[in-house]
Amino acid sequence: MDVMNVYRYFRWWFKKTRIEKKPAFIDLLCAVPLQQIYGCPLGGIGGGTITRGWRGEFCRWQLNPGVYHYETVIANQFTVCLRCKGQTVYQQVLSMERPSTLQGWNWGYCGHYAFYHALYPRAWMVYELPGQNVVLTCRQVSPVIPHDYKDSSLPVGVFIWEVENGRDEDVEVSIMFSLQNGMGTKEDRIGGHWNEPFTFERDGERVAGVLLHHCTPVNPFTLAISAREKAGTEVTHLTSFNPTGLGREVWQDLLQDGRLDSPTGKSSLTEKGEVTAAVVCATCRVPAREHRTLELALAWDMPCVHFGSKEKLHFRRYTRFFGSGGDAAPALSHHALMHYKEWERKIEAWQNPVLENSQLPSWYKSALFNELYFMTDGGTIWMEVPPDCSAKDLQGPAGAGLSHLFPFLREYGRFAYLEGQEYRMYNTYDVHFYASFALVMLWPKLQISLQYDIAVTVVNEDVQLRQYLMGGQTAQVKLKNVVPHDIGDPGDEPWQRVNAYLMHDTADWKDLNLKFVLQVYRDYYLTHDSLYLRDMWPVCQAVMESELKFDTDNDGLIENGGFADQTYDAWVVHGASAYCGGLWLAAVCMMCKMAEVLGDAEIQQKYTDILSKGKEAFERMLWNGKYYNYDSSGSHTSSSIMSDQCAGQWFLGACGMDQGEFEVFPKSHILSALRTIFEKNVLGFAGGTMGAVNGMRPDGVPDTSSVQSNEVWIGVVYALAATMIQEGMVEEGFRTAEGCYRTVWERLGMAFQTPEAYREKKVYRSLAYMRPLSIWSMQLALERRAGWAPPPPQPSQVPVNP
Numbered sequence: 001m002d003v004m005n006v007y008r009y010f011r012w013w014f015k016k017t018r019i020e021k022k023p024a025f026i027d028l029l030c031a032v033p034l035q036q037i038y039g040c041p042l043g044g045i046g047g048g049t050i051t052r053g054w055r056g057e058f059c060r061w062q063l064n065p066g067v068y069h070y071e072t073v074i075a076n077q078f079t080v081c082l083r084c085k086g087q088t089v090y091q092q093v094l095s096m097e098r099p100s101t102l103q104g105w106n107w108g109y110c111g112h113y114a115f116y117h118a119l120y121p122r123a124w125m126v127y128e129l130p131g132q133n134v135v136l137t138c139r140q141v142s143p144v145i146p147h148d149y150k151d152s153s154l155p156v157g158v159f160i161w162e163v164e165n166g167r168d169e170d171v172e173v174s175i176m177f178s179l180q181n182g183m184g185t186k187e188d189r190i191g192g193h194w195n196e197p198f199t200f201e202r203d204g205e206r207v208a209g210v211l212l213h214h215c216t217p218v219n220p221f222t223l224a225i226s227a228r229e230k231a232g233t234e235v236t237h238l239t240s241f242n243p244t245g246l247g248r249e250v251w252q253d254l255l256q257d258g259r260l261d262s263p264t265g266k267s268s269l270t271e272k273g274e275v276t277a278a279v280v281c282a283t284c285r286v287p288a289r290e291h292r293t294l295e296l297a298l299a300w301d302m303p304c305v306h307f308g309s310k311e312k313l314h315f316r317r318y319t320r321f322f323g324s325g326g327d328a329a330p331a332l333s334h335h336a337l338m339h340y341k342e343w344e345r346k347i348e349a350w351q352n353p354v355l356e357n358s359q360l361p362s363w364y365k366s367a368l369f370n371e372l373y374f375m376t377d378g379g380t381i382w383m384e385v386p387p388d389c390s391a392k393d394l395q396g397p398a399g400a401g402l403s404h405l406f407p408f409l410r411e412y413g414r415f416a417y418l419e420g421q422e423y424r425m426y427n428t429y430d431v432h433f434y435a436s437f438a439l440v441m442l443w444p445k446l447q448i449s450l451q452y453d454i455a456v457t458v459v460n461e462d463v464q465l466r467q468y469l470m471g472g473q474t475a476q477v478k479l480k481n482v483v484p485h486d487i488g489d490p491g492d493e494p495w496q497r498v499n500a501y502l503m504h505d506t507a508d509w510k511d512l513n514l515k516f517v518l519q520v521y522r523d524y525y526l527t528h529d530s531l532y533l534r535d536m537w538p539v540c541q542a543v544m545e546s547e548l549k550f551d552t553d554n555d556g557l558i559e560n561g562g563f564a565d566q567t568y569d570a571w572v573v574h575g576a577s578a579y580c581g582g583l584w585l586a587a588v589c590m591m592c593k594m595a596e597v598l599g600d601a602e603i604q605q606k607y608t609d610i611l612s613k614g615k616e617a618f619e620r621m622l623w624n625g626k627y628y629n630y631d632s633s634g635s636h637t638s639s640s641i642m643s644d645q646c647a648g649q650w651f652l653g654a655c656g657m658d659q660g661e662f663e664v665f666p667k668s669h670i671l672s673a674l675r676t677i678f679e680k681n682v683l684g685f686a687g688g689t690m691g692a693v694n695g696m697r698p699d700g701v702p703d704t705s706s707v708q709s710n711e712v713w714i715g716v717v718y719a720l721a722a723t724m725i726q727e728g729m730v731e732e733g734f735r736t737a738e739g740c741y742r743t744v745w746e747r748l749g750m751a752f753q754t755p756e757a758y759r760e761k762k763v764y765r766s767l768a769y770m771r772p773l774s775i776w777s778m779q780l781a782l783e784r785r786a787g788w789a790p791p792p793p794q795p796s797q798v799p800v801n802p
């Protein structure tokens, strides 16, 4: 460990957090403590998220873009009231908590009678009300719908309560939903917040509820709790109550007749130090031995947001459908309550082919859909291009010359998600490379939009100088013609200032440029979007030109720089390497393919020549008869077995470019390498139950030469499993991936917060991380095997150059 690196980090951390009083993009001194409480988050893509725990609590908040607040707000509850023959027979908060506030409420529901299941974006909570012969099932649904670019952006969640009356008499059932005005932060007490009841009617359908206006100076918002009024369902409310008191007035009000008083008019503004909350209640009669449904919703409207720098005002995607005036919560609630059935139908149509496939194991079904939580709960933002923004503004000062950029971003907006809830950098590109399969398969337009944003940053530069923490050298923030590490920090001004990461100067990283080229072709292959391919072609050429300078000996293969110059940013690589060399050859191959498709004979020839030289060098320098060596330096860890050594082949295979004229790596070598990884990194690590360790020595001991060689990266393991499936090692692929799922979701209790990494014992790193979304590449590999994947584009789809 180099003490100067550690010193530089701490010095930087002190200045940032203690002097400038800003959040650190990675705060090594304040890691988020592990709480094994999380369940399925609420909300669509990019409008903020509110995560509920598996015990039903509202416990993780991301309304300010990219900023997380981990706080269970105790007043946020569902309460049931049962009445028979005009008498209340049972009234219970559906929570196991026994808090110190709201002691006038009946807490301490026995967890033995409650069951939780989650299959993102849905969750089910079953409550068998003890001694009542009544069963409640709450279905929680969020609008996360593949290929939908409207409802998927909405900041709403719906709770559909099915009430089954097993009694021989009718029961009147009320479900009361209480919510605090705020997220449980100190801002809840700043004063000036207020609540008001509302009703909203459209097309003869009516919802009623309460709006909770949260009037902070930065990023004010309105929460809305509501229920659908329909024949036989009555909706009542209480506009405000004190959630820090005993709560008796609320409890008694409900207890009396299963309804709330429903006062009219607004509440007064809260005083400084005061907190307010509101309640909505839906009531219906359930005849003996029958069942009925109560439909409630939570919506939040924070239409315009500032990031930390407060330089620019950004408009969320949903404002194009619901306006940006801050008055959309009633319409959002109505829309959610009127459309959730359609959402459920679409979610089922999407998920059922996987769920009903009896050949797929249950853990995989859970992993595939539940890992998708990060698509919304990754600090995700989906913004409109502002109306006053011109095509020129979007291209950056250098003028990217991307003809389709403006109409595309206008139509689909801009998307970004964090590297991890603890690693606050948007669209960290070396990691997105893995996660991008989920985006391109489910919301391809957002992947293309993200790529346009990256392309703009490629051609632009940031000439400001800064010192890098690892190594200590001073260099420009962003060079021209290289892919940035990330598009910025939510604590600053993302898109405007890129490369929040200042551990290394990533202009010298070997993987970023290649990962751009690989994604461009993969996206084209899957979407057939030839305008995109055309626009990206000059950018691909520019980044490959930059990359060529890393081939210092002109053998057709790039060399690493003797530092951790790629996504494994604490694992040093010298000379040619399996990881970067493999990505390089795959990217060169894709350059040939793109040049062919676009009719660019000169470039095709150039890269064909490089490829044939490079392939020979790669095999000569790295193949050891069983697998590709970690690097060619001849050091004592050069012969380590890297689980990610076939990353280039992974992408080639995903694009159907792994055989015939496109065979970059000999099939027999790939198979031998994958078998070695399976034997050593998977079966030889933790008894084969924890996935694949990143680096294994040939003698079967993990490579401890760096902190990261000794880790398992869940996202890398899912990618490895996909590669195995692509190569016909289906059983091995599933066995490999299963280890990670079971470790994270079952043994470590890290549901809905899959970390970047863990070690065999005691250590994990970076909770709620982007990379595990790579599990969708397993799905692509399976679909391809089953013949379901989209057909490759036909050459005639792209007009060739004259």
Ligand SMILES: C[C@H](CCC(=O)O)[C@H]1CC[C@H]2[C@@H]3CC[C@@H]4C[C@H](O[C@@H]5O[C@H](CO)[C@@H](O)[C@H](O)[C@H]5O)CC[C@]4(C)[C@H]3CC[C@]12C
Pocket: 001, 002, 003, 005, 006, 009, 026, 028, 419, 423, 428, 430, 431, 470, 501, 503, 566, 567, 568, 569, 570, 707, 756
């Ligand atoms: C300062 C320590 C000593 C350095 C030395 O020996 O000279 C460093 C040793 C280990 C470092 C930490 C390693 C893990 C984190 C990596 C993180 O970067 C992001 O992580 C991804 C990999 O997991 C990567 O793909 C992505 O591009 C990166 O944004 C930066 C923080 C680390 C905690 C890192 C911090 C310095 C060390 C403790």
